[in-house]
Amino acid sequence: MASSAQRDTYAMTARPRAGLALIGLVICALGIIYLASDIRPRIEELATSNSDTIQWSLGQAEVELLALQAAVRAPSTGGAVDFQxxxxxxxxxxxxxxxxxRGAQYARIxxxxxxxxxxxxxDRFLDFGSGMFEGREAFSPSDLSAMDQAISRIRPAIRSLSLSAVGxxxxxxxxxxxxxxxxxxxVAGLTLILVATLFVFSSLFLHLVYVNRSRVLEQARTTSRLAAVISTSLDAIIVVDRSGRIxxxxxxxxDIFGYSKREAFHQDMGDLIIPKHLRAAHEAGMERYRKTGERRVTGKGLLRLEAMRKDGSVFPVEMSISAxxxxxxxxxxxxxxxxxxRVAAEKxxxxxRDKxxxxxxxxADLLAVMSHEMRTPLNGVLGTMDLLRTTPLNQQQKSYLEIMRMSGNLLxxxxxGVLEISKLDSGSVEIASVPFDAxxxxxxxxxxxxxxAKSAxxxxxxxxxxxxxDNVVGDVMxxxxxxxxxxxxxxKFTRNGHVSIECQRLGGGEMVEFRVKDNGIGISAKNLSRIFDDFVTLDASFSRRTEGTGLGLGxxxxxxxxxxxxxxxxxxxxxxxxxxFRVPLSSAGGRLSNAATKRLPKTLTDLSPRxxxxxxxxxxxxxxxxxVAREMLEKLGHIISEAHNGREAVALAKKFAFDLILMDISMPEMxxxxxxxxxxxxxxxxxxxxIVALTANVLPKDIEYYEDSGxxxxxxxxxxxxxLAEVIMSVVLKSPKFTKEEPQPMQETDLIDLSLFETMQRDLGEDRMAALVKNFLSDAEPRVEALLGWGEVTTDPSGLKxxxxxxxxxxxxxxxxxxQRLLSGxxxxxxxxxxxxxxxxxxxxxxxxxDTREVLAAV
Amino acid sequence: MCKYRVPAAVTAALFLWVGTASASDLPMPEGEVVLTVSGNIATANDGDRALFDLSMLQGMGATRISTSTIWTDGVQSFTGVPLYILLEELGVTGGTLRATAINDYTVEIPVTDVGETFPIIAYLRNSEVMSIRDKGPLWIVYPYDLSPEYRTETSYAQSIWQLDRIEVVE
Structure with missing residues (x-):
């Protein structure tokens, strides 16, 4: 990372520098080319010569004229005139x-x-001279004299020609x-510029050499550090090229794969360390990357895969790949x-954990089964004692029975308690949400x-x-x-002291806090941390007198x-x-009589006993x-038939029509x-x-199962x-047989149970009751409409249910x-x-x- | 200034080897002697001198140069024997040529300066024999238009006309 950042900053500063150098170089080159191209032809001009030795030629003309005169005058110097x-x-x-x-170089002259x-x-002289040679084999003395004179005449002109050229x-x-x-x-200037340019560039070059050398050193250090890191790494480090060569x-x-570096070098990574079953996927991945550049594995953090050792054994690896x-x-x-x-340890x-x-x-299962097994006989014991109490007993028998009853109830x-814990732990507790006065x-x-408290x-x-x-919503029970x-x-843990209960909403939110304070024996720090655990009973001095399962706080x-x-x-x-004890209880607003909410269920049970x-x-x-059950049912005034198992029950049900069947769940045969x-x-x-189920299995999921079974x-x-009375009442009320068979005269008393309504009104006060009725009507209206919207029922709509x-x-x-009856039906x-x-x-x-709405609205 | 850039119409390599005379049997000139070579030569036909008439020179070879000169008007055509061939004929391998004209103009040409093709000893100008008035009968000529190296003072000085004798000295 760091090196690429250095590289970036270097590139940023180096680029303009290189650009400047390039511009300078181009300017110098252009200047030199210009000067050189200017100088070169001029040098060449000096090197070539347009003029022969002109002055010499002109002077030579005079010499040659004199040579001619000397030849003409030869007789006077003693020899014969040689015509040729x-x-x-x-x-x-x-x-x-x-x-x-004719010569171009003499044009200026x-x-x-x-x-x-x-x-x-x-020219005239030359014409004259040429004429002298026409038709002659030799000169006469007069010819020679004429020629000599002509030469003498022309001589000063030739001389002046030569002299004019001198100036x-x-x-x-x-x-x-x-x-x-x-x-x-x-040229000297050009040379100077060249030298200067040379100097500038050589210093630039020297600088680059220096920079380069320090970079090479830095790189060597980095490389050796990297090599040290790679060689001492506890993780295997494998570097491959684009084609997968190591x-x-x-x-x-x-160490991990069992290949030596020499063996692995330039081998295909796929062949070497990837197990056969993953190889196709690896090659497809490499191919895809080469074609599209798409990365599915590279740079995606830690992956858990399998790799193969030299001996062919496959083992789990954790790996990360970066490009x-x-x-x-x-x-x-x-x-x-x-x-x-690690994988073995995890496994x-x-x-x-699974064990x-x-x-x-x-x-937990054992607890549930035990509870079932123990509660069945206990059911018999307690029920029989219930019956025993209604028979004539003397005082002593009554006190024995009371002790038995107390012991039985404690059991x-x-x-x-055990069952409750089992229920709570199974997470199947239904939390009610009703308004009450906390x-x-x-x-x-x-x-x-x-x-x-007083007794203590x-x-x-x-x-x-x-x-x-005063008015909160929650699970009051x-x-x-x-x-x-x-x-x-x-x-229990306070003697001659004081216990206080406080309650208060925390900070205006949903959370409510109840505090129970005492100045009793207290709890040691050692025990404090475990009192909420199960089956913990503290061996306090007077706790023995109070029995406990140790499950209460749990x-x-x-x-x-x-x-x-x-x-x-x-x-x-x-x-x-x-x-x-902190618990969320949202405020329902207003004030509600506690009696109303608490007594509502009871009032319903008491409702018009049939x-x-x-x-x-x-x-x-x-x-x-x-x-026991038979006795109880008979007391309630019903007529009982008995069956000892499911098969007998089915046989009886084929012969007789019953209003109600009470059915034990676990029975032999059926x-x-x-x-x-x-x-x-x-x-x-x-x-x-x-059909009502009789059972000691009280887990919510069981109840659900029974009800699903009809x-x-x-x-x-x-x-x-x-x-028994309550369940008979509620079940029989809902039974279609009863809703159908019972004559339903259209009377107000049949529409609304006035006694129930009045009791509620008394408890709540008229205003409150009116408000509640109004709420009910406005709340029920859309629901009824929704019901009507279902129209004809053809399939089983659980939502409707x-x-x-x-x-x-x-x-x-x-x-x-x-x-209610109609809906229950x-x-x-x-x-x-x-x-x-x-x-x-x-x-x-x-x-x-x-009709209901009309009556309720009128009340 | 741009004169040298005019493409020189040089027609060279017209070597007409009429007969190869070996060094020992350099024939005697039959016509008027136009060139006398003396001094350090291996072949001679007149004592220690070699005499040439025009036909002997023409028989040695003919190289044609078309060029302008600083002494004439317009482009001239010169035909002659390369000096190099003459020297070879005479077995001259080194030293300096002291070339002298009829007007006693003398110039020294080092043998090492003589190229294989140029200069030539021209014996024809515009296909005609040159009279003395026309700077004949022999004229050492370079192809001046061909290259600037032939337009130097030295080349001009060596372009001796009315040539009639050469002395080969050490």
Missing amino acids: EVRRRFDVFYSRMDTIA LEISRNRETLAAV LFAKDADAKRAEVSNLLLE LEFNSAAE AGSVGDEIFVSFLRDIST ELVEA ALAGEQAK LHHLN NEMVREIAESQKGL GNTLSVETSDPTM RVQQVLLNLVNNAI ICRRVAEALGGQINVRSQPGVGSVFT NTPLYVLLVEDNHVNRV DGVTAARKIHETCELNKTVP MSATVTKPVSTAD AEVHKLAGSAAVFGAVRL IETALRQSDFASASQGMSKVEDVWR
Whole structure:
């Protein structure tokens, strides 16, 4: 990275510098070329010569004329005149003058008019001379004399010709000398510039050499550092070129793959270290990259793949690949790490975790089964004691029975605790969301615990001054459960002290805080961290008197977490403890009577008990349970038939029509679920009979399963008379048989259960009730419209079922019994896929809703 | 100034070897002697001198040069024997030629300066025998238009006309 950044900054500064140097070089070159091209022709001009030795030629003309005269005068000097010699000398002179008259170099001399006259005279002389040789073999003395005179006459002219050239050519020579001198100066200047340029460039070159050398040194250092890094790397480093040939194979790679560097060098990486099953993918990837440049693996961080050693063994590696170099000339750098050990360790860990989880699951399953197995006989014991109490007993027997009942209830309490934890841990707890008065709830808890507190010599106080807590929305039962447990604990671990309960909204948000303070024995720091764990009982001095499963706080913690809250504790031994329970309870606004919300379910159960005796089929394999249930049902005034297993039940259902079947789930020969399905499918007389499951299996998913199998409700063992009464009421009310068979006179009392309505109105106050009714009507209106929108029911719409169920619930709260019955009937029909009945019910909804709305609005 | 750039119409390589006379049997001139070579020569026909008439020179070879000169008007055509061939004929391998004209003009030409083709000893000008008035009968000529190297003072000085004798000296 760093090197490429250096490279970038170097490039940024070097480019303009190189540009300047280039411009300078070009300017110098141009200058030199210009000067050289100017000088060269001038030098050449000096080197070539346009003029022969002109002055010499002119002077020679005079000499040759004198030679001619000497030849002519030869007799006077004693010898004979040689005609040929004279002729030769004349021809020579003739030739000379001809040259002067014609030669281009003499043109300038001829520009002078006097010289032209001279030449004309010379021409005349030459004509004369030529004439002298015509027709002669020898000269007479007069010829010679004439010629001599002619020569003498022409001689001064020739001389002046020669002299006139002297001045002319002296000037020329001067000009030429000046030119040469200038030329020399220019050459000297050019040389100077060349030297300077040379100097500049040689220093530039020296600088570059220096820079280059330091860069080479730097590079060598970097390279050696890099080599050290590569060779000491614990990870294998493999560098390949574009075609996949290995360029670098460090010592870690040698160790991991078993190839020596020499063996690996220039081998194809794919052939060498990629397992056969991955090779095709690797080659496809390389090919794709070469073609399109698309990178799927390179630069994508850590990958987990498999690699192959020299011996062919395949092992897991973790690797990352990055590309370096320019496009088209990339190299790929791979870092690989052998993670066999890690993968093996991970596998072991996962196995260990899975085993632990399976063990945990087995434990939870065991708890659920145990609870079932223990609660079935306990059901018998408690139920029988319930019956025993109604028989005549003496005082002693009554006190024994009371002890048995208390012990039995405690055992049941323990079992319930375990079951509750199992339920909470399975995550299948449904959290209700109802409006309630939290302040009132706290006061009620305090009221209920006053007696216990007093017996331990404790005072109990309540601080409920936050008005936003008057009306909140949440799961009142769960909050109450936690708080009750905390208050109960505080009282148990305090003697002659004080327990206080406070509640308050935190910072105006959703979160509410309940605090339970005591000045009891406190908890040591050692125990503080584990009191919320399961099965923890602290060996406090007076805790023995109070029995505990050690599950209470564990349940509290789970409940608080399920509600989205938390429980914390601060404590000091001998000083006391503060338990803080935080839970989100949004404010519903206004003020609501606690009694209303708390009592609503109860009021519903009490609703118009039906005294008509029902024909009930009781299916139960356990003798004790059967006896107990039968007694209870008979007490409620119903007529009972018995079956010992599912097969018997189906047989009976084929012969007789029942109003209700109570069905145990786990039975020999045929279990309850199968029997229920068979009865609904095959027994004409009981096609729509409500079947209620009796079971100690109380996990929510089980209940769901039963109901999906056609069961209308579930009653958890041990069964109480109240449970049975309630479930009979609710199930039979929904039964289509009853909604159909029962005459439904169109009376207001039938539309609305006025007693229920009035009770609610009394509890809430008229204004509040009116507001609630108004809310109900405006809330239900669109729902009813949505229902009507479904039209005819032909398939099983689960959404419709849920919608009907919700609306039925709302109707029940306000005592709109006719609407509720109608809707429940539709729901049951949907559940049994009786679409004809459902459609029929749906067709009535609009009318019933209109009537209900009218009456409620009037009230 | 641009004169040298005019493409020289040089027609060379017209070697007409009429007969190869060996060094020992240089014939005697039959016509008027036009050139006398003396001094350090290997072949002679008149004592220690070699005498040539025009036909002997013409028989040695003919190279044609078309060029302008500084002494004449317009482009002239010269035909002659390369000086180099004459020297070869005479077995001259070194030294200096002292060439002298009828007018006693003398110039020294080092043998090493003589090129294989140029200069020539021209015996025809515009296809005609040259009279003394026309700078004949022999004229050492360079192809001045061909190259600047033939337009130097030295070349001009060596372009001796009315040549009639050469002395080969050390």
